Amino acid sequence: MLWIDKYRPRTLDDLVINQEFGSSLKKLVSSGDCPHLLFYGPPGAGKKTLIIGLLRQIYGPAVEKIKVETKPWKIALPSRNIEIELTTVQSNYHVEMNPSDVGNQDRHIVQEVIKDMCKNRPLELKGARSYKILLLNEVDRLSREAQHSLRRTMEKYSATCRLIFSCSNVSKVIDPLRSRCLCIRVAAPTLPQIEQVLEHVAEQAGVEVPGKLRTNIAQKSERNLRRALLMLETCRVMQNPMTDDQQPQLPDWELYIQEIAKDIFQEQSPKQLYAVRGKLYELLVNCLPPELILRKLALALMRTLDDEVRHKCIDLAAAYEHRLQEGQKAIYHLEAFVAKMMSEYKTWSIAVLG
Structure with a gap:
């Protein structure tokens, strides 16, 4: 397993950076309900880590028992029938998917597949959290038709489903969709924050990273935390122990x-x-x-x-x-x-x- 997955924070309390977001999300969950959310920010800023911590805060450790499923969906249109194959990651409490993977057929995924999932309420959940969470990645790459279809889905199935969106460019998300969500901007980490995470991961992995190399990796990472961690692991594989004059390898x-x-x-x-x-x-x-x-x-x-x-x-x-x-x-x-x-x-x- 790559370090980026092996040492990813699993709860909001384990966050090394973005701790202010972790505290705000904990207060949001403790209020008893969760609105539709839109996380946006550059790649490698920590959006997925915050979402994983939020899901665990709501449902507990059972949300990590996931399965990956590739399922064909048969959709009947007025003029013809089409079959769309979509890969989903799901647990008993949430479903994660990327509708933009199917290209210009994404509106059918929104209209039919997501509606079908939203109708099913988790049976073992009761009270204020008796809803399922649907996580859509790269929502900014959805077509206009698919985004407009999501508006009605969010309103109609709000009692049984909450939607969490993740995207890099919020300007490509239509205004009606943004107005129905609580928008959370996750900024790119600063260079000192990246160095702090690199030091934390290296300590967990039991390796020593020289300070000069750590600074060099942070500067070449382009403020992308995912890229920085991959570069650190590459340096560890290429040379052990690592030295100050070692150059990070580009992808x-x-x-x-x-x-x-x-x-x-x-x-x-x-x-x-x-x-x-x-x-x-x-x-x-x-x-x-x-x-x-x-x-x-x-x-x-x-x-x-x-x-x-x-x-x-x-x-x-x-x-x-x-x-x-x-x-x-x-x-x-x-x-x-x-x-x-x-x-x-x-x-x-x-x-x-x-």
Whole structure:
């Protein structure tokens, strides 16, 4: 088991950071009822850890007895019947799912599958907590139709079900959905907080982390706690005992994106564009979000670009990031960004370098 899961805080009292949120959530639960909640913040800020602690605070340790189930759902539409396969993580008290995994069929998941789950009240729970919790991850990636469908579900089944949403970009969640939830912003941890967590995890794992290496990992983590813990464990696997001059290893996919950036500078031709497209496909089939690929590729390009071309790279990255949200095929927009950048770079190099 990875350290990020093995040493994750299980209760709100075990939190190393975000302790103020833990105290507020405990008071919320002690009031006897729990509203619909929306946790939002950057990746690696601790949203999932807070939600796990909240579930245990409500239902006790029995909520950790979970099972992973992939189930096909048959949905009858007016014109045809469709079958959607969805993976859920569930206990007797909660269900966790990611409806955006099914793409443009997510509205059917909201309309049919979630409604079916909300109708079933936990039999062994009585009193004020006789409700089931439905946890939806990446709700900001849901289509507009799916988000509007959730409005009615939240109102109709509020007696038997509470919804907890988790997302990175709250601006992509419609206003009617946000107004029905208690919104909790989980900010990215500061560098001293990341160092504090690294020291805490290292102490639990029985390893010693030099202070300079701990600071170096925190700086390269981009304030992402999940990334920092994975880098710490990678350093532990590569070298034991760890030393001050040891360099944290970047993820393989990030090094691969840096290779793509070098390919763009090396040659600007249809043949090179075709080769880059194959590498982009490889990143997508390994389940990397296209928005992350685009952002990391733009940053890798800007480290080498001249100031005259750098602002064009930023404009293009912003434009194609917007197109990614509107379109269905991510590869089209990623390839178009690469083609446009090749054109801009070649035009600049001919004009300046001859």
